[in-house]
Amino acid sequence: MELSRRRLLGTVGAAGAAGLVVGGAGGALGVAAAQDDGPEALTTLGSTAVAFRPARAKHQAGITTPLQAKGHLVAFDLTPGSGRKEAAALLRRWSRTAEELMAGHAPHADTGVALDAGPSSLTVTFGFGHGFFDRTGLTKRRPTQLDPLPDFSADALDPRRSNGDLWIQIGADDALVAFHALRALQKEAAGTARLRWQMNGFNRTPGATAQPMTARNLMGQVDGTNNPKPSDPDFDERIFVGRDADQQWMRGGSYAVVRRIRMLLDEWEKQPLAKQEKVIGRRKSNGAPLTGGSETTPMRLDANGPDGLPVIPADAHARVAAPESNQGAAMLRRPFSFHDGFRDDGAPDAGLLFVCWQADPLRAFTQIQRKLDRGDALSVFLRHEASGLYAVPPAAEAGDYVGRPLLEG
Amino acid sequence: MELSRRRLLGTVGAAGAAGLVVGGAGGALGVAAAQDDGPEALTTLGSTAVAFRPARAKHQAGITTPLQAKGHLVAFDLTPGSGRKEAAALLRRWSRTAEELMAGHAPHADTGVALDAGPSSLTVTFGFGHGFFDRTGLTKRRPTQLDPLPDFSADALDPRRSNGDLWIQIGADDALVAFHALRALQKEAAGTARLRWQMNGFNRTPGATAQPMTARNLMGQVDGTNNPKPSDPDFDERIFVGRDADQQWMRGGSYAVVRRIRMLLDEWEKQPLAKQEKVIGRRKSNGAPLTGGSETTPMRLDANGPDGLPVIPADAHARVAAPESNQGAAMLRRPFSFHDGFRDDGAPDAGLLFVCWQADPLRAFTQIQRKLDRGDALSVFLRHEASGLYAVPPAAEAGDYVGRPLLEG
Numbered sequence: 085m086e087l088s089r090r091r092l093l094g095t096v097g098a099a100g101a102a103g104l105v106v107g108g109a110g111g112a113l114g115v116a117a118a119q120d121d122g123p124e125a126l127t128t129l130g131s132t133a134v135a136f137r138p139a140r141a142k143h144q145a146g147i148t149t150p151l152q153a154k155g156h157l158v159a160f161d162l163t164p165g166s167g168r169k170e171a172a173a174l175l176r177r178w179s180r181t182a183e184e185l186m187a188g189h190a191p192h193a194d195t196g197v198a199l200d201a202g203p204s205s206l207t208v209t210f211g212f213g214h215g216f217f218d219r220t221g222l223t224k225r226r227p228t229q230l231d232p233l234p235d236f237s238a239d240a241l242d243p244r245r246s247n248g249d250l251w252i253q254i255g256a257d258d259a260l261v262a263f264h265a266l267r268a269l270q271k272e273a274a275g276t277a278r279l280r281w282q283m284n285g286f287n288r289t290p291g292a293t294a295q296p297m298t299a300r301n302l303m304g305q306v307d308g309t310n311n312p313k314p315s316d317p318d319f320d321e322r323i324f325v326g327r328d329a330d331q332q333w334m335r336g337g338s339y340a341v342v343r344r345i346r347m348l349l350d351e352w353e354k355q356p357l358a359k360q361e362k363v364i365g366r367r368k369s370n371g372a373p374l375t376g377g378s379e380t381t382p383m384r385l386d387a388n389g390p391d392g393l394p395v396i397p398a399d400a401h402a403r404v405a406a407p408e409s410n411q412g413a414a415m416l417r418r419p420f421s422f423h424d425g426f427r428d429d430g431a432p433d434a435g436l437l438f439v440c441w442q443a444d445p446l447r448a449f450t451q452i453q454r455k456l457d458r459g460d461a462l463s464v465f466l467r468h469e470a471s472g473l474y475a476v477p478p479a480a481e482a483g484d485y486v487g488r489p490l491l492e493g
Numbered sequence: 494m495e496l497s498r499r500r501l502l503g504t505v506g507a508a509g510a511a512g513l514v515v516g517g518a519g520g521a522l523g524v525a526a527a528q529d530d531g532p533e534a535l536t537t538l539g540s541t542a543v544a545f546r547p548a549r550a551k552h553q554a555g556i557t558t559p560l561q562a563k564g565h566l567v568a569f570d571l572t573p574g575s576g577r578k579e580a581a582a583l584l585r586r587w588s589r590t591a592e593e594l595m596a597g598h599a600p601h602a603d604t605g606v607a608l609d610a611g612p613s614s615l616t617v618t619f620g621f622g623h624g625f626f627d628r629t630g631l632t633k634r635r636p637t638q639l640d641p642l643p644d645f646s647a648d649a650l651d652p653r654r655s656n657g658d659l660w661i662q663i664g665a666d667d668a669l670v671a672f673h674a675l676r677a678l679q680k681e682a683a684g685t686a687r688l689r690w691q692m693n694g695f696n697r698t699p700g701a702t703a704q705p706m707t708a709r710n711l712m713g714q715v716d717g718t719n720n721p722k723p724s725d726p727d728f729d730e731r732i733f734v735g736r737d738a739d740q741q742w743m744r745g746g747s748y749a750v751v752r753r754i755r756m757l758l759d760e761w762e763k764q765p766l767a768k769q770e771k772v773i774g775r776r777k778s779n780g781a782p783l784t785g786g787s788e789t790t791p792m793r794l795d796a797n798g799p800d801g802l803p804v805i806p807a808d809a810h811a812r813v814a815a816p817e818s819n820q821g822a823a824m825l826r827r828p829f830s831f832h833d834g835f836r837d838d839g840a841p842d843a844g845l846l847f848v849c850w851q852a853d854p855l856r857a858f859t860q861i862q863r864k865l866d867r868g869d870a871l872s873v874f875l876r877h878e879a880s881g882l883y884a885v886p887p888a889a890e891a892g893d894y895v896g897r898p899l900l901e902g
């Protein structure tokens with residue numbers, strides 16, 4: 085009990101965009117590990133640190149980082165009187181704290197909530213909303229990509245839980261590590277920005293499945309299969325802002341679209357399996373396309389069944405959302421599930437904190453959601469309840485803070 | 494991806510009260526484990542199964558089971574027209590499903606949400622509230638231990654989130670496994686019982702710390718140190734109902750007191766460390782008593798400082814709550830933290846889903862809370878917002894369901 089995890093980890097630091105394993109059975113912590121006899125000893129789950137300033141990648145952590153078990157999304161509005169100078173000071177404080185926390189260090193005047201725990205793959209990702217640029221006198225530097233999303237017919241958006249000047253995504257494999265980061269960052273906003281909305285999400289805990297597997301959502305579907313992969317030749321171009329960007333401060337950054345999508349689970353769960361699979365176009369058991377094969381087999385969108393109808397129905401979610409149906413449009417979906425108890429009508433207040441990443445929302449989220457809004461068999465089981473769009477700048481360079489090229493450039 | 498965890502686990506079954514490790518590096522899953530290269534491969538976190546019918550212990554799982562990372566508390570009321578017969582049928586359905594789920598099997602007509610995952614230490618624990626006995630015509634068999642708790646001066650209880658005829662505690666180390674169980678059980682209540690309230694909680698994820706450590710709560714304190722230990726000679730007598738019970742159907746069972754206790758974290762976090770430590774009587778860093786030693790060193794309640802005052806102040810929470818101050822009273826605290834976002838005033842809606850277990854609430858929770866209510870330095874930082882008291886019968890015997898001796902005895 086006397087051994088401080090933090091103290092040990094503090095000497096190691098963090099490196100590697102996708103997560104560096106600190107210690108482990110053969111590493112510096114081998115001695116401590118050998119003394120343990122319970123199943124709860126520190127594993128890579130706790131010891132993995134994600135770099136705040138990745139050595140090679142130019143983008144912030146939390147975009148291509150593997151899904152974490154726990155997530156907090158939080159938006160702030162600058163308080164009246166806070167302008168560009170105050171925002172710059174806040175981003176400087178936030179960046180310093182995020183870097184410390186992600187490396188497993190406790191910040192100044194700490195609450196102690198994350199003591200004992202390793203960094204647990206903590207990531208902190210910062211973004212700017214539309215209003216930020218007005219309030220900081222930076223309207224000229226606002227990218228057109230931040231133009232408000234169009235209205236969709238299925239929208240039932242709550243403005244109090246939408247948008248916001250500043251947005252933070254926190255992810256970690258330990259709930260106390262995540263909460264600790266949320267409080268530390270909230271406290272540093274005091275006087276400069278006021279909390280606008282905050283949402284909690286989760287994913288599978290690493291180690292709960294036999295292999296690193298594609299996630300499942302609360303409808304029970306394998307979700308994330310046909311995401312663009314970092315190894316795809318056009319991955320960077322689709323997800324990250326390129327060198328020809330109008331707003332050079334966003335080069336290497338990305339745009340995040342956030343939607344709180346409630347699932348009508350009572351209705352959904354009444355559908356027979358065959359119907360559920362037609363709604364998506366994939367098998368529920370393993371995510372394979374209805375046209376056969378395994379999870380990673382490409383869908384055969386042109387295959388017809390004995391009845392002459394397409395095997396993957398015309399309104400199947402995966403067909404309507406596919407690049408083939410959207411002039412090649414694609415984005416990186418990196419959601420958390422949410423469950424905020426039950427509503428007064430007894431239905432679960434649960435669904436997907438849908439977070440997707442793209443170089444250009446107009447040619448990705450907006451293009452695809454327009455299609456889904458008209459012809460997606462899944463949409464009758466969904467309610468879009470909140471929405472946000474944020475410009476997520478590249479990672480901070482050495483000695484710098486996130487957003488400096490915008491705020492002081 | 495094709496390998497079904499469930500199918501593998503299905504052949505193994507579950508045993509052992511405190512959790513059986515299914516597979517692992519040297520076990521039946523050694524082959525699968527050897528094929529994994531990512532840090533997320535199935536670990537004991539996922540493979541641990543807790544027995545629904547423990548081989549030796551007579552009490553339900555979820556009482557002495559190590560804390561899980563995720564928890565759901567849920568209460569139901571019997572619907573008008575549902576009596577003893579319907580309640581018995583419900584408990585029979587629930588018991589069968591709980592047993593299947595805890596062993597890692599999917600129930601009939603499954604949502605698929607927990608597919609791929611191991612049992613992940615899932616526990617499902619059933620209890621009866623005061624009203625249950627009226628509605629089932631079993632008033633004569635209601636234990637006096639279920640008499641309503643007295644009012645405490647600090648109570649600000651919301652009746653809609655308190656009490657209930659039936660109570661279930663669900664715990665698991667994976668959030669989807671826990672949610673899956675919650676939905677399955679909720680669905681089986683349809684027609685017989687209506688959801689009354691439901692709360693979500695969490696604890697540290699196993700593997701996030703170097704050793705199995707005492708939990709921390711959202712105030713940052715080490716919480717659980719001076720809990721009675723199963724190895725204590727009087728543990729069973731304090732926590733579980735003995736053979737001399739008036740209501741023999743409760744023999745081997747326990748009483749659960751549930752309190753939603755919100756923490757006034759904004760006020761708490763403003764207190765300097767020295768003040769925070771005096772409020773509890775223990776060090777925040779490692780939980781050691783202010784009178785010295787390590788976490789497990791006994792408090793020296795009679796030690797005075799150079800100023801002649803007690804080192805552990807007269808109103809320190811750990812002193813006021815200690816058996817020494819309560820005629821030996823003690824209970825097993827097994828809480829989850831909660832965080833339901835932020836309130837309209839900007840304060841976190843966060844704290845402790847305090848769950849404690851005892852053979853007799855009057856001589857444990859009530860005795861201690863009466864003391865705390867009057868003289869606890871911690872209480873100014875707390876709000877008791879909801880309350881429940883449940884009779885948790887012993888585990889089901891072979892071929893039986895939980896509560897049969899009450900319902901059909």
Ligand code: HEM
Pocket residue numbers: 301303305306307308309310311343345347364366371401402403405406407414415417435436438449452453456466
């Ligand atoms: C709660 C809401 C949603 C659920 C439950 C859901 C579920 C799924 C599932 C199960 C798949 C198939 C597996 C996969 O490739 O990941 C999928 C694919 C996809 N979804 Fe969704 N989805 C939701 C909302 C959205 C939204 C709002 C968008 C974008 C506007 C979207 C875009 C996509 C895309 C682009 C694919 C991949 C299609 C392909 O290339 O095959 N989804 N979704």
Ligand code: HEM
Pocket residue numbers: 710712714715716717718719720752754756773775780810811812814815816823824844845847858861862865875
């Ligand atoms: C949010 C509310 C609470 C917090 C944050 C809290 C925190 C703590 C802490 C940090 C300790 C010292 C470490 C330990 O032995 O676990 C402790 C001890 C204890 N608490 Fe609480 N507590 C809370 C509510 C309660 C309530 C409502 C009761 C019972 C009515 C209670 C009963 C006890 C007992 C019996 C001990 C052990 C005292 C001893 O034997 O040393 N606590 N609590």
